[in-house]
Amino acid sequence: AQRVTQPEKLLSVFKGAPVELKCNYSYSGSPELFWYVQYSRQRLQLLLRHISRESIKGFTADLNKGETSFHLKKPFAQEEDSAMYYCALSRQGAQKLVFGQGTRLTINP
Amino acid sequence: EPEVTQTPSHQVTQMGQEVILRCVPISNHLYFYWYRQILGQKVEFLVSFYNNEISEKSEIFDDQFSVERPDGSNFTLKIRSTKLEDSAMYFCASGGSSNQPQHFGDGTRLSIL
Numbered sequence: 001a002q003r004v005t006q007p008e009k010l011l012s013v014f015k016g017a018p019v020e021l022k023c024n025y026s027y028s029g030s031p032e033l034f035w036y037v038q039y040s041r042q043r044l045q046l047l048l049r050h051i052s053r054e055s056i057k058g059f060t061a062d063l064n065k066g067e068t069s070f071h072l073k074k075p076f077a078q079e080e081d082s083a084m085y086y087c088a089l090s091r092q093g094a095q096k097l098v099f100g101q102g103t104r105l106t107i108n109p
Numbered sequence: 110e111p112e113v114t115q116t117p118s119h120q121v122t123q124m125g126q127e128v129i130l131r132c133v134p135i136s137n138h139l140y141f142y143w144y145r146q147i148l149g150q151k152v153e154f155l156v157s158f159y160n161n162e163i164s165e166k167s168e169i170f171d172d173q174f175s176v177e178r179p180d181g182s183n184f185t186l187k188i189r190s191t192k193l194e195d196s197a198m199y200f201c202a203s204g205g206s207s208n209q210p211q212h213f214g215d216g217t218r219l220s221i222l
């Protein structure tokens with residue numbers, strides 16, 4: 001079975017501080033991992049996918065198969081990063097997404 | 110940038126009534142999905158649809174649920190006889206190919222009274 005765990009429901013950091021949102025997964029095959037973000041009163045938007053290996057809005061995430069993790073990181077948080085962040089997993093191909101419960105990130109001025 | 114659109118944004122229905130949630134996927138997308146999120150819980154997969162048929166469904170997607178792509182542009186989710194526990198936010202998503210990520214609509218908030 002596929003499962004995604006985001007251990008922190010809430011995370012609050014100060015502007016300029018580093019941010020790390022944790023995501024762990026369980027899946028026996030080769031997963032695709034994603035981070036989706038939902039800003040206030042907006043739709044779920046794709047932030048990152050692990051196969052792209054790119055940095056979006058200063059965020060990066062590395063797939064660690066040994067630790068089955070896909071933590072989201074940003075070295076210097078900005079106020080506009082405040083949002084709900086969801087880690088999600090799918091089997092390779094156009095498959096269903098399995099979501100974590102989400103982490104609400106608040107950046108304090 | 111093209112978007113997935115969902116209507117209505119909020120639907121209030123009496124328990125036992127039928128409800129149809131509508132979605133217009135991005136026009137050149139081929140893969141379609143419905144998810145739901147009960148308040149305070151995680152986003153859960155309901156069903157995926159490709160080539161005019163269901164490709165995968167979850168345990169939640171029982172006989173009360175059905176999906177249809179009636180006219181080549183709309184993608185609908187029907188709940189035949191709603192229950193209180195069907196109250197949730199329902200998200201439609203679409204994807205262009207097996208290599209492309211899913212794009213989500215704004216969601217329809219369904220409230221069952």
